[in-house]
Amino acid sequence: MKKLSILFIALLTIVSVQSQTKIGDATLPNTVKFNGEDLTINGGGLREKFFFDIYAGALYLKKKSTNASAIAKADETMAIKLHILSGMMSRSKMANALREGFEKSTKGNMKPYNERIEKFIGFINNEIEVGQIYDMVYEKGKGSVIYKDGKEKGYVTGLDFKTALFNIWLGSKPADKGLKKEMLGL
Helix, strand or coil: CHHHHHHHHHHHHHHHHHCEEEECCEEEECEEEECCEEEEEEEEEEEEECCEEEEEEEEEECCCCCCHHHHHHCCCCEEEEEEECCCCCCHHHHHHHHHHHHHHHCCCCCCCCHHHHHHHHHCCCCCCCCCCEEEEEEECCCEEEEEECCEEEEEECCHHHHHHHHHHHHCCCCCCHHHHHHHCCC
16 A cells, blocks of 8 residues: 555655756746636747846647737737746836837837837836746737736736737747747747
C-alpha cells in the first residue's frame, strides 16, 4: 500500500508540473478560465529590457493560432497574462508603456481611444510589485477587463479597443518582437 501511495503522489506531481509552463522565474498555468470559458496557453515568453526580465507574458486562446491579426480582431474571449518579474516595472512605467503601445497599435489615431485608454490605465491604481499577475482579458459580450492577482479591477467596452489592446503585443509594431513570436508559439 505504501508503494502505491508513493506512486500516486509521484503521478500527481508529474501531472501538476505538466499543467504549468515555466517562463524565466515565473510559472504560468497552461489553462485559465475567464467569462466561463476555458482558454489554453498559445505561447509565452519574457519581456526584457536592458538585460533584465521585466515580466513573463503569455497569450491564452480558445484554440491555438499563429495568426496575430486574426487573434487581435477576433470577437471571442482571450487573455494576455503578465507575471511581473522586476521591480523596474512600476505603475507609471506600465501606464507609459500602455500609452506608447496604444500609440503604435492605432498608428497614431488615438482620438477614438483616449478616454477608454485612460480609464483602462486607471484600473492599475496601486504600485506594481514583483510577483503580481495582471490579466488583460477580452470577455466576449463585456469588453476588455483587467485583473490583478485574480481580482477584477474594471473593464472597457468595444471590440475596437480590444483589437488595439492586443495589438500592443501582437501588432505590426509590438512592444517586443521576440515576445510576440513566443506568444504566437513560433
